[in-house]
Amino acid sequence: RKxxxxxxxxxxVPEGATVAFNCTYSNxxxxxxxxxxxxxxxxxxxxMSVYSSGNEDGRxxxxxxxxxxxxxxLIRDSKLSDSATYLCxxxxxxxxxxxxxxxxxxxx
Amino acid sequence: xxxxxxxxxxLVKRTGEKVFLECVQDxxxxxxxxxxxxxxxxxxxxxxxxxxxxxxxxxxxxxxSVSREKKERFSLILESASTNQTSMYLCASSRTSGRLEQFxxxxxxxxxx
Numbered sequence: 320r321k322x323x324x325x326x327x328x329x330x331x332v333p334e335g336a337t338v339a340f341n342c343t344y345s346n347x348x349x350x351x352x353x354x355x356x357x358x359x360x361x362x363x364x365x366x367m368s369v370y371s372s373g374n375e376d377g378r379x380x381x382x383x384x385x386x387x388x389x390x391x392x393l394i395r396d397s398k399l400s401d402s403a404t405y406l407c408x409x410x411x412x413x414x415x416x417x418x419x420x421x422x423x424x425x426x427x
Numbered sequence: 428x429x430x431x432x433x434x435x436x437x438l439v440k441r442t443g444e445k446v447f448l449e450c451v452q453d454x455x456x457x458x459x460x461x462x463x464x465x466x467x468x469x470x471x472x473x474x475x476x477x478x479x480x481x482x483x484x485x486x487x488x489x490x491x492s493v494s495r496e497k498k499e500r501f502s503l504i505l506e507s508a509s510t511n512q513t514s515m516y517l518c519a520s521s522r523t524s525g526r527l528e529q530f531x532x533x534x535x536x537x538x539x540x
Contacts, residue, residue, distance in 0.1 A: 327467075351526055351527040351528075353527075353528055360536075361533070361534070362517055362531040362532060362533050362534050363470070363517075363531050364531070365528050365529075365530065368526060368528060406469070406470070408529075410527055413458050413475070413477050413521070413523060413527065414460075414472070414475065414527075415521075415527055415529055417469055417470040418469060419467065419468065419469030420469060
């Protein structure tokens with residue numbers, strides 16, 4: 320079993336839709352969690368950190384559920400420019416383990 | 428803003444050649460990482476370094492070595508390139524305390540013929 324798992328998608332949604340991704344992690348020692356966005360043939364860029372109490376940044380909301388060992392990302396009012404691959408990451412110590420990514424395609 | 432740079436965006440080498448990939452970060456980060464990214468497999472950690480001259484193997488170190496002589500610079504070496512090392516190589520850096528978020532360079536797309 321992979322340490323961090325994501326549904327690869329693709330998620331095809333219309334503009335304005337709300338879409339949610341989940342990511343499960345198997346290492347209960349993981350302490351830090353993040354969502355990254357990766358555009359085609361580019362490097363991953365940090366989208367947001369995930370805090371225990373949940374956090375919001377504009378149209379994006381991240382949640383952590385330690386009991387069930389998953390993190391989630393909610394995108395409201397999807398834009399065409401949100402089309403990308405979203406990677407989740409979790410870790411402890413100095414290392415992060417990344418999921419393989421979920422593809423989001425927002426269509427007009 | 429954190430800036431991580433990599434020496435080449437695209438590289439084409441022949442089987443058996445020695446390949447050097449260099450990464451430089453300007454944020455005084457202690458940790459530096461080398462990953463490769465392949466379709467369907469995600470990011471896989473090759474090596475990381477938490478201090479000058481220190482290194483630890485990641486999940487797939489075979490066929491690779493690294494060098495960290497200065498804090499800001501982390502090099503990945505393919506001693507004898509093989510076709511199965513054709514991939515996107517990504518360097519990242521992070522602090523050693525507090526949040527662990529990693530910042531990535533633009534990547535090097537290496538093709539081994």
